[in-house]
Every structure is written in C-alpha cells, then in structure tokens.
Amino acid sequence: MDGTYQGRGNGILLAIDHDSGKPLYLEFVTNETNAHYQEALRSIECRGYQVRGIIIDGRRSLFQLFEGYPIQMCQFHMRQIVRRYLTLHPRLLAAR
Numbered sequence: 808m809d810g811t812y813q814g815r816g817n818g819i820l821l822a823i824d825h826d827s828g829k830p831l832y833l834e835f836v837t838n839e840t841n842a843h844y845q846e847a848l849r850s851i852e853c854r855g856y857q858v859r860g861i862i863i864d865g866r867r868s869l870f871q872l873f874e875g876y877p878i879q880m881c882q883f884h885m886r887q888i889v890r891r892y893l894t895l896h897p898r899l900l901a902a903r
Contacts, residue, residue: 808832808847809864809881810839822847824856831856841872848873 812818820843822832831854832847844863852858860877863869865884897903 808844808861810836810843820844820847822851839866841868844869844872 808820808822810818810820816837818836818838820832820834820836820839821830823829824831831851834843834847836843848858848861858876860879861873862879862881863873864881865888870878894902
C-alpha cells in the first residue's frame with residue numbers, strides 16, 4: 808500500500824494484491840493521511856479479502872495504525888532512509 812504523486816496535490820493511493828498483481832484499492836488523493844489508509848484496509852476486508860500482511864512506506868504512524876497485522880517496510884523506502892544518513896562520497900579509506 809503506497810501513495811504516488813504527479814505534481815503537488817495530485818496523487819493516487821494504491822493497494823495491490825501480491826498473488827494476482829491486481830489492484831485491490833485505488834483512490835485519488837491530495838495527500839496521504841492515516842484515515843485514507845484505514846479506509847483502504849476497511850474497503851479491502853469488506854469485499855472478502857483476507858489481509859495476511861501489509862507492505863508500507865516508512866511513515867512511523869502507519870506501523871502503529873496497523874499493529875494487528877504483519878508489517879514490512881518497502882525496500883525502496885528503507886534504502887532511501889539509509890541513504891539519507893550515509894554519505895555518497897566517503898572521505899576515509901575504510902568507508903570506501
């Protein structure tokens with residue numbers, strides 16, 4: 808489950824089924840909120856799907872919101888967080 812944007816205030820919140828690759832939820836949003844994520848999960852479960860786990864971006868509030876489900880952070884967002892704290896041009900020989 809993640810949101811993607813094309814410009815300011817023009818985004819899509821999308822949830823995809825891992826097994827079939829089909830979208831389970833799609834909503835046009837101006838920004839991502841916890842309420843949007845809750846609505847997405849409620850909509851998916853109301854249609855009879857069993858949620859076995861959720862892969863989300865690095866927003867900490869989502870980990871608290873979905874604490875009853877197995878959660879994993881998206882690898883892209885995990886790499887971006889690590890990249891934010893490490894330099895791309897290390898000066899010391901040991902860091903290279």
